[in-house]
Amino acid sequence: MRMRVLGLAAVLAISGCSRAPASEVAASKPMQLSVKDAPGAAAAADDATVARAGHDYELVLELKDTADFAGELAALDEAEPESFAFNSVEGAEDGVALGDLAEGESLDEALARLRSDPRVAYVEPIVAVHADLVPNDPQYASQWNFKQIHMEQAWDVAQGEGVTVAVIDTGIAYEDYGEFKQVPDLAGIKFAKGYNFVADNEHANDDNGHGTHVAGTIAQATNNKEGVAGIAYKATLMPVKVLDADGSGRSPDIADAIRWAADHGAQVINMSLGGGAPSKVMGDAVAYARKKGVVVVCAAGNGGRGTVEYPAAYPGAIAVSAVGPGGGLAPYSSWGKELDIAAPGGDKSTGETNGILQQTIDASQPSRAIYAYYQGTSMAAPHVAGAAAVLFSAGAKSPDEVEKALFAGAEASGTAWNERTGHGVLDVQASLKALRGKVEPGASPQVATVALPEGAGTSATAFNVDEGFALRAAEANGLARFLIALLLAVGVAASLRKRERGTLSPALLTALMLSAAGLWFLPKPSSAGMGALALRFIELPIPDWGKWLFGPGRASPLFYSALIPLALTMLGFFWKAARPVMSGVCIGFAAFLAYCAWSGAPAIGWMPLRIVAIPWLLVNLALCLLFGRALLRKEAV
Amino acid sequence: MKLSGKVEHVDVGSGAFVLVGDDGQRYQLAGGDRGMKKPGQRIEVDGEVDKDAVTTAMVGPLLRVKSYRAI
Numbered sequence: 001m002r003m004r005v006l007g008l009a010a011v012l013a014i015s016g017c018s019r020a021p022a023s024e025v026a027a028s029k030p031m032q033l034s035v036k037d038a039p040g041a042a043a044a045a046d047d048a049t050v051a052r053a054g055h056d057y058e059l060v061l062e063l064k065d066t067a068d069f070a071g072e073l074a075a076l077d078e079a080e081p082e083s084f085a086f087n088s089v090e091g092a093e094d095g096v097a098l099g100d101l102a103e104g105e106s107l108d109e110a111l112a113r114l115r116s117d118p119r120v121a122y123v124e125p126i127v128a129v130h131a132d133l134v135p136n137d138p139q140y141a142s143q144w145n146f147k148q149i150h151m152e153q154a155w156d157v158a159q160g161e162g163v164t165v166a167v168i169d170t171g172i173a174y175e176d177y178g179e180f181k182q183v184p185d186l187a188g189i190k191f192a193k194g195y196n197f198v199a200d201n202e203h204a205n206d207d208n209g210h211g212t213h214v215a216g217t218i219a220q221a222t223n224n225k226e227g228v229a230g231i232a233y234k235a236t237l238m239p240v241k242v243l244d245a246d247g248s249g250r251s252p253d254i255a256d257a258i259r260w261a262a263d264h265g266a267q268v269i270n271m272s273l274g275g276g277a278p279s280k281v282m283g284d285a286v287a288y289a290r291k292k293g294v295v296v297v298c299a300a301g302n303g304g305r306g307t308v309e310y311p312a313a314y315p316g317a318i319a320v321s322a323v324g325p326g327g328g329l330a331p332y333s334s335w336g337k338e339l340d341i342a343a344p345g346g347d348k349s350t351g352e353t354n355g356i357l358q359q360t361i362d363a364s365q366p367s368r369a370i371y372a373y374y375q376g377t378s379m380a381a382p383h384v385a386g387a388a389a390v391l392f393s394a395g396a397k398s399p400d401e402v403e404k405a406l407f408a409g410a411e412a413s414g415t416a417w418n419e420r421t422g423h424g425v426l427d428v429q430a431s432l433k434a435l436r437g438k439v440e441p442g443a444s445p446q447v448a449t450v451a452l453p454e455g456a457g458t459s460a461t462a463f464n465v466d467e468g469f470a471l472r473a474a475e476a477n478g479l480a481r482f483l484i485a486l487l488l489a490v491g492v493a494a495s496l497r498k499r500e501r502g503t504l505s506p507a508l509l510t511a512l513m514l515s516a517a518g519l520w521f522l523p524k525p526s527s528a529g530m531g532a533l534a535l536r537f538i539e540l541p542i543p544d545w546g547k548w549l550f551g552p553g554r555a556s557p558l559f560y561s562a563l564i565p566l567a568l569t570m571l572g573f574f575w576k577a578a579r580p581v582m583s584g585v586c587i588g589f590a591a592f593l594a595y596c597a598w599s600g601a602p603a604i605g606w607m608p609l610r611i612v613a614i615p616w617l618l619v620n621l622a623l624c625l626l627f628g629r630a631l632l633r634k635e636a637v
Numbered sequence: 638m639k640l641s642g643k644v645e646h647v648d649v650g651s652g653a654f655v656l657v658g659d660d661g662q663r664y665q666l667a668g669g670d671r672g673m674k675k676p677g678q679r680i681e682v683d684g685e686v687d688k689d690a691v692t693t694a695m696v697g698p699l700l701r702v703k704s705y706r707a708i
Contacts, residue, residue: 169693170651170693208651208693209651210650210651210693213650213651242691243691243692243693246667247650247651247653247692247693247694248665248667248690248691248692248693248699249690249691249692250687250689250690250691251689251690251691252689254691272650272693273691273692273693273695274691274692274695275665275690275691275692275694275695275697275698275699276687276688276689276690276691276698276699277688277689279689299695301695301696302647302649302650302694302695302696303663303695303696303697309695310691311691332647332649332696334695348648360651363651374649374650374651375648375649375650376649376650376693376694376695377649377695378649378650378693378695379650
């Protein structure tokens with residue numbers, strides 16, 4: 001007995017020396033180790049119902065609490081087709097047993113049946129414990145981006161098996177067809193039937209190089225002693241060509257492609273493309289795919305400005321910005337209100353090898369395979385799409401679950417939502433942990449830092465986060481705007497003589513809140529209908545209502561101005577009772593515009609930020625304050 | 638419409654040629670020929686902005702070039 005314990009302890013100690021994730025797995029599954037790796041220990045027990053050393057069992061289960069585990073296990077062995085043995089001599093005390101599958105039985109069948117057996121408390125497949133996977137692909141060392149997102153630890157858990165990822169792009173060099181050839185480092189990767197919307201046939205081959213590079217990040221053949229690695233290399237790629245050899249296509253085609261992929265079994269769609277005016281057809285297609293259970297990942301754009309391109313900006317799409325090796329936003333990357341997450345997209349301004357290396361084709365000769373460093377949000381998006389496939393294969397059941405795990409994983413490093421990197425930089429290992437419920441973001445007291453746009457004056461603001469309350473930046477922004485509004489209201493009131501002064505009534509404060517911050521804390525409506533429509537409006541500060549009228553891209557200069565406050569002030573001339581509310585709206589507007597000017601964030605119409613937009617905001621802010629002050633006066637307005 | 642500006646190559650994705658217009662706006666060039674796609678060259682383009690166009694480069698509106706001349 002003492003030998004057994006020592007043996008087990010030794011195994012645990014050895015596994016503890018390896019890297020953290022391995023030791024975690026080891027600690028949660030010591031029973032397998034004691035059998036597999038400490039043969040002397042198991043051999044010490046000569047009970048026939050104890051697991052054989054050196055035998056690879058497929059199941060581990062725990063019996064429900066009973067006085068007679070041995071009798072119970074025998075009954076289970078009798079009733080079910082699988083054969084069982086206690087994990088160790090302790091089995092008769094703790095009820096932990098191992099099992100072999102019956103002939104021709106699948107693991108899933110066995111798990112389903114045993115889970116419904118009244119004797120069984122839980123049953124799980126045995127996952128072999130091994131060290132982090134460091135792929136043997138010779139150029140893997142150049143893929144700094146995979147270390148940045150902790151792929152080695154993530155590969156230990158899942159590699160995207162059983163998940164189909166559609167790459168809606170310029171095609172993929174996936175087959176030998178006419179002048180096209182499969183690139184060697186996609187050999188062995190599974191491909192689903194695709195479609196070519198440019199030529200209208202089933203051969204979605206790449207004549208540009210972009211799509212093959214993107215596909216490589218998602219599922220380059222990995223651990224094959226060739227070239228480079230990919231994130232979800234056991235996933236199935238679905239090539240969907242919508243962009244021509246020049247890398248451009250049209251919105252209606254892309255909308256069709258999104259629906260086609262969703263209807264043909266894609267669980268993840270990657271779209272490293274964007275631009276153009278908002279299109280209802282494409283927005284609807286994204287919503288359709290999401291509703292069908294598809295995770296839609298899109299590049300934020302390479303304009304280097306505060307505007308997220310479509311389709312990334314549509315609700316239901318995960319918008320991805322790009323970071324360089326240092327984790328900072330890449331200079332070309334777009335960002336903005338609709339941004340969800342950041343991922344490595346490379347930054348070649350600091351050296352060619354700081355780009356993203358994958359295999360692709362030479363555009364001037366599509367049959368020639370090359371390894372190339374690309375940079376762009378196009379390269380960042382497939383990191384997130386690959387991660388989504390890994391999360392699905394690790395057990396995520398819905399796009400919502402995948403998205404939650406992605407965001408929680410990105411936030412694990414301590415960032416809160418911001419317009420540059422969204423929830424933070426992708427971390428696949430942390431996302432897998434979040435999926436397994438090991439990380440509850442915000443569950444323990446922590447300090448979340450809110451990254452502020454560059455040149456905002458202060459470097460960072462820290463918020464203390466109480467237990468069970470994670471302060472996200474969307475909330476922080478709302479709160480900040482409300483506080484600015486309160487300060488302005490107090491300031492405006494203080495600027496009036498006492499006898500002229502109206503009170504800061506609840507009506508005024510409510511109006512202040514609605515116009516400066518919106519009720520951001522309300523749940524996001526998932527259904528359509530009038531109630532949901534109303535909710536969509538009151539969640540947003542009034543100046544952002546333009547978003548629902550003109551589409552979510554750029555803020556409307558008419559809404560980001562004193563126009564609405566002016567209209568309300570004129571109304572206030574005639575309708576005295578409404579003046580406190582009107583005044584609240586005006587001051588709230590002023591706070592909102594002040595926040596926009598301070599954060600340097602908004603993309604207003606086509607106004608160049610520094611020269612026109614900031615003065616525009618400041619002038620209108622001053623007008624809003626004047627209107628608010630006029631309305632707050634008790635005497636004649 | 639007619640637009641004048643400078644041709645530049647933007648290294649994102651598989652790369653793209655843009656016209657940095659005299660209005661400061663960046664347009665992605667579509668069409669034209671090799672002679673047009675010379676970084677640093679100033680050109681005047683006759684073309685149309687395609688509002689439905691979606692691209693891999695995502696660097697600005699797509700300008701479909703009907704004709705151009707070096708200036």
